Amino acid sequence: MAKPIKTELTRDEVLMLLEVYNCMDSMVDDTMEMMDVRLSQLSDLRDKSYALKNMFGFRPPAREEDGNPNHYKPYVLPDDPTAWYYEGDS
Secondary structure (H helix, E strand, O other), rough: OOOOOOOOHHHHHHHHHHHHHHHHHHHHHHHHOOOOOOOOHHHHHHHHHHHHHHHOEOOOEEEOOOOOEOOOOOOEEEOOEEEEEOOOOO
């Protein structure tokens, strides 16, 4: 069964994307200007990345050799043929 890709966004979801952009922009600015990253910025960016992952259903790719998730590779869209799903997921 093909997995759907989210293509329409609510206003709240666009606001979440804006928060992620602003968080990344601030962190990049501080890094470039002061060669410094605050741990609070890094933590905020991590929280927002999880929110985006969940919003769009990004999935880890499955390892070819055993079919388990490979969390160390870049995540893929939910309809990617390599996307890992737990057997109970539909």
